[in-house]
Amino acid sequence: MNKKIMVLILIFFLCSCIFVGTPAVAATNNLSPAADSPQIVSSNRLYGQTRFETSKVIAEYYCIGKVKNVILSTGNDFADALSASVLAHEKEAPILLVDSSVDNSKDAFDYVTQHLVATGRVYIIGGTGIISTEFETKLNDLGIKNVLRIAGMDRYDTSYKIAGSLHDTGISTVVISSGEQFSDALSISSFAANKGWPILLSPQDALPQDMKNFLLEKKPSKVYITGGEGVISDNIKSEIISLLPRADIERLTGQSQFDTNVIIAETFAPNPSTIYLATGYSFADALAGSVVAAKTGDPIIFIDPSVPTLPNSTASYFAKFYANILNPSLVSFGGSRVVTDEIIKSSRDLIWGKAKETSIHSIADITAIVTQNEEYSLPATVQAKLYNSDAIEVPVQWNPKFGDTNKIGSSVYEGAVEEYGQMIKLTLTVKEAVSVPIAQYSTHFDLNQVNRTENIRLAVKALDGKLLAPGERFSFNEGVGERTVEAGYKEAMVIVGDAFTPGLGGGICQVSSTLYNAVTLAHLEITERHPHSLPVDYVPPGQDATVSFPILDFKFRNNTDAYILIRSFVEGDTLTFQLYKKAKK
Template identity: 25%
Template sequence: MSHGVVTGQVHHGRRGVAPFAAYAAAVLLAALGLAAATPAQAATPTVDRLSGANRYATSAAVSKASFPAGVPVAYVATGAAFPDGLAGSAVAGRDRAPLLLVTPSAIPSEVKTELERLAPGRIVVLGGTGAVSNAVESALEGYTTGSVTRLAGADRYATAAAASRASYGTGASNVFVATGASFPDALSGSAAAGAQKVPVLLVGATAVPSVTATELKRLKPAKITVLGGTGAVSAGVANALAGYTTGSVSRLSGADRYATSVAISKAAFPSATRALLASGSVFPDALSGGSVAAGVPGPLLLSRPTCVPAAVRTEITRLAASRVTLLGGTGVLSGAVASLTTCSSVVGQVCTNPYFTTSDSNGGVTDHGYYVHNNLWNASSYPGTKGTTQVCSYRSWNHIGTAKNNGDGAVKTYPNVHKDYSGRTISSFPRLTSRFAATSPGTGIYNVAYDLWLNGVPNDEVMIWTDNHKQVPAGSRFASGVKLGGYTWDVYATSGNGYLAFVPSNGARITSGTIDIKAMLGYLVSKGRVASSATVDQICYGVEIVDTGGSSATWRFTDFSITDS
């Protein structure tokens, strides 16, 4: 339905093992105080933290706690970007070796101190001179009596292939394949790959780069495991990968990066005395931790900054882990994460102590990159329409509204939380999923729904209805029983496809869950309803209110997030 929109706070108008390896493993376990977990221990694991003042100091702290002096090899990668360390973390894990981070032009003091302690037999630099300069490579020679070599290619895909070519022989038992466009899936997989001593290679969302194809031909893997969902590595790429193995091509994925890390853990580790926990929002701490996890062996699981996803907490229990080690300081993993507080217990809380309240028709507040908007866009045309939004956070807010249906079924207001994208093409998103939860009054006429604005705000509109109460979509139904993202939808369109809507089939009401926005947009593209070149400009989640049943009604929103990388 048409309703007002807002971008940020700018309001718009209408519309809406070798001996050393064994020794190293023993030292690693001893250094971290690990022992076999009893069931009682597994229920309440001990939590510790490895961190430093910055990403470089954290990599040094992780190394110091995990590896003895005299390691045969140490790996070095830039801390400024993730690609080179993606495959390198798995190689370091295979060698039970540390991965230290440097700047493109210097070795941080904490890393120098750790290299002096390690006195590695040799050093391997990951990435080209744009990532780690020749000057840094030369300076590294002062920290080893052996060689300093470089594994690099023309881009991230070629660097991953170079690392594989230098480290693994033909006849690999498995190859992990992940997107090179974002870091979470490959980093979660690095611990599993390192433990199994198999490579990680990178692909595009819709194509296998030629350098990756060449390396797969050389490796002749017995099987291939794709990391991440179809938004990260498309079904077409997975099908193409079948040409490089005589075995199976399988996929480990979840609804988001956190669930994918759980899927990888379940597949790779029947149990583990220890699990490592890193931020799923930033890459550096996990880069250093992948090789450590491989040596335990145990998983590298991903967490939100302020709480542990429920699936991750459940996986820690399944593993019977007696110890959980957080990688990084409180700025990336909060005290609540250290207490293993689950996100469900945080975001499921109703907003009872709002820090911001507005009854202004265009009132709103920015919170962590999202905008919570009162949006009484059509109220002036319908006297008596009112609304107040109370905000505890972008994931926890309430709306108290009053509206009366005058018989035309018009939407009066659309209070929502949204994120702006400034014209990103659909294909540019490695993934695009969203979590949501809301409770509704069950009276009146309304529809809790996503509203996606394409090709400008406002312009083309795609709605995803979740909890509908007596609302009727515009246009006519052109498809039914469409299964996407674990739900079944009927799909509606107006003439010209300016308005499209996914409506749960058979009147189903979905009050919480995760939707795969990219898969749904991909479906519309495949049906010719949306152009493949279409851009995403804004993603909203809120409630379209037509009528509140003669008095005020309250909607409580208790979860919302978008995963877009």
């Protein structure tokens, strides 16, 4: 081989978009295994200060050299671009996210200026209501004349237009995904893109006519439906069978978006070379990263950033790698707020075999509050969280072995749990004895809903010990405070309008409703109370009190001539409020 040919090959390699090493602009964590580990797991974190900067970092990881094509997609609503990964892979084009204005999209334009060849093309995904014409003007001002917008009347039509723009070499397989449940389309995006399978977005109940025409024209022999009947109904499946009676129709679905994500990964990537981690609650990073994962047809795995452990199905998927002597690398899309260091460590522990999916991941320190001279036994078991996010009760040995309630104040007891390498602490607080409560009310909750349980415990702790003077007014929102991640609150189901949806602080309304019933029994004056828009199962109908900081509040007034002491606590799966009268000070 002569020198000229060798130089041309080297130039081609440097300018190609197959760049899978550590990028200059990517934050890299060299998370090394233990010295005696038989495997080595590497981890890169690709992120910026914003989702737009993150997409640029991912783009430079995808291709540090020159590119012939670039895709621009909005970073504010992901529906239009859910199908774009297939086009991006075909065109070897990174996906860059833009904001609502050119001025706020500097990261995308910086990449275009630095990496797009002079004759390159920019694909804009979505209509002018999503990405305005000022973007085309800006690109033209930069000397880029080859700009193509792919847009339909809606997200479904846009996915059809994207499918129609693919190089048609005979389409054997088509993917049908929900245009509402974004995670399903993104879960299969890297595999569909790698194979050149169009992703068509569909409403829940019926296929648009254009998509029917597309299926009739292409006559694929295989159709994958992602997600359950709640997002893509069996009516659509029946329509496809009618249109393509000889095609193999397969639905890929699980009990949750995380289960569906893993089922898709196990179907197409049982032996991946790289695992890409991304948050399962916001999809900008996964959208930008889909073209990277498509290079080798590796999976994007969704995690829950609000907990340090992995969804059950995800933990099982990771644990199989060690059992099968596999060694995938880890690449995280997004910063430590969306893919936490703890999640990365949990993933590595399972892939290494340092932990099993049923190993104890953590045991939270606990507290107990009793009255002076009250009989109290230290708990025989404590709740442990496993790597697969399950919670179980495990035996514990305390030192000292017995709780002392003779003296008012706080004492710390250390507990040891077998097969858990850290000591846990129980803080026992002994308070002055009070009289029999004038009112008491309890409700029950499901301990298996770990995030919801933690939210309940936080709110209960915030209200315990509140003392109201005669005539004083009480506000639940003021007493508990704003429900934020910084305050420790987690994602759980909340009621929004006429639907249950994940929200920060889910479960708080059970606390306010339990207090409301205790206050009612005490005949205190209710000054503000709002019912839920849907029935709840923890109190009888009409006896609930919903709250939403700072809009909806539960308020009452101490209309007695005595001080009112609020006591609140959780024992097992039971939440209790007690109200006590105390003599005037």
